[in-house]
Amino acid sequence: MTASIIDGKAFAEKVRAGVAADVSALKAKHGVTPGLAVVIVGEDPASQVYVKNKVKQTADTGMNSFHFELPADTSEADLLARVEALNADPAVNGILVQLPLPKQIDEAKVIAAIDPAKDVDGFHVVNSGLLATGGRGLVPCTPLGCLLMLQDALGDLSGLKAVVVGRSNIVGKPMAQLLLDANCTVTIAHSRTKDLPGEVKAADIVVAAVGRPEMIKGDWIKPGATVIDVGINRIAAPEKGEGKTRLVGDVAYDEAATVAGRITPVPGGVGPMTIACLLRNTVTATCRQHRLDPKAI
Numbered sequence: 001m002t003a004s005i006i007d008g009k010a011f012a013e014k015v016r017a018g019v020a021a022d023v024s025a026l027k028a029k030h031g032v033t034p035g036l037a038v039v040i041v042g043e044d045p046a047s048q049v050y051v052k053n054k055v056k057q058t059a060d061t062g063m064n065s066f067h068f069e070l071p072a073d074t075s076e077a078d079l080l081a082r083v084e085a086l087n088a089d090p091a092v093n094g095i096l097v098q099l100p101l102p103k104q105i106d107e108a109k110v111i112a113a114i115d116p117a118k119d120v121d122g123f124h125v126v127n128s129g130l131l132a133t134g135g136r137g138l139v140p141c142t143p144l145g146c147l148l149m150l151q152d153a154l155g156d157l158s159g160l161k162a163v164v165v166g167r168s169n170i171v172g173k174p175m176a177q178l179l180l181d182a183n184c185t186v187t188i189a190h191s192r193t194k195d196l197p198g199e200v201k202a203a204d205i206v207v208a209a210v211g212r213p214e215m216i217k218g219d220w221i222k223p224g225a226t227v228i229d230v231g232i233n234r235i236a237a238p239e240k241g242e243g244k245t246r247l248v249g250d251v252a253y254d255e256a257a258t259v260a261g262r263i264t265p266v267p268g269g270v271g272p273m274t275i276a277c278l279l280r281n282t283v284t285a286t287c288r289q290h291r292l293d294p295k296a297i
């Protein structure tokens with residue numbers, strides 16, 4: 001079997017086109033322009049690329065894009081003051097603080113300071129609590145992107161067995177919750193799971209979010225399963241020349257693609273959907289702040 005490729009780049013383009021149409025309707029019918037503020041602290045090169053893409057795509061969909069670049073030695077108090085100012089600014093409907101933050105800053109404190117109604121990352125405990133209890137909050141972008149790709153590829157997910165490998169607060173746990181809400185039978189596996197290959201082998205849907213390069217092997221995958229690879233790992237690529245690197249996921253792609261029914265590539269799978277869902281969440285947050293139904297703009 002050769003798996004068909006789930007093209008996250010093409011799907012993200014469709015999501016962004018939908019966002020742009022909603023933004024245009026919000027402006028024309030309601031005089032509302034959504035605004036997203038993105039804050040980056042320090043100069044981590046990967047974070048700078050992600051933030052640049054977020055800022056550009058926000059503007060490209062017709063929203064107001066506010067970009068704050070703070071020095072690496074910014075104090076926690078200064079960052080919290082910036083967040084408070086954005087919470088109070090009516091032109092800002094969504095706030096995102098790029099992670100990771102420098103060591104002197106407590107990420108949990110910063111996330112807790114964001115107004116949950118503007119928390120377009122969906123990381124605030126109010127939003128994770130709402131997700132866990134079936135309420136209407138803002139959902140973390142990476143798991144939301146994975147769910148949209150799964151529903152697009154498979155339709156109704158009811159009754160399917162899903163394994164989520166990884167238990168982080170920002171991917172693994174919310175992903176498991178979304179799959180449960182979609183009526184899957186869900187297992188959360190992790191580094192201490194006794195028979196990880198066996199757990200993966202039982203699943204119709206595998207979501208890999210462990211952060212370990214190519215850890216999930218092809219012979220762990222059930223034939224025909226759908227594999228969503230959240231991992232983005234840069235590894236040495238001596239075959240490309242000295243000092244060169246390449247990106248790989250958490251799944252051994254070449255092996256898995258001979259067994260799976262469908263698979264996301266790295267790059268070009270989950271990553272682009274993360275940013276598209278951030279834009280979607282910003283429209284959702286804006287609508288709710290203006291008491292508009294996002295489904296009927």
Ligand SMILES: Nc1nc2c(c(=O)[nH]1)N[C@@H](CN(C=O)c1ccc(C(=O)N[C@@H](CCC(=O)O)C(=O)O)cc1)CN2
Pocket residue numbers: 050096097098099100121141142232247266267268269270271272273274275
């Ligand atoms: N506040 C947040 N911080 C972080 C998040 C987040 O959702 N909110 N997620 C990641 C980083 N991230 C977005 O911020 C992100 C990572 C990767 C991609 C992406 O499109 N990756 C490309 C490959 C990029 C490359 O060549 O290096 C792909 O997979 O095709 C988008 C967004 C951590 N921080």
Ligand SMILES: [Mg+2]
Pocket residue numbers: 101102103104105106107
């Ligand atoms: Mg820190």
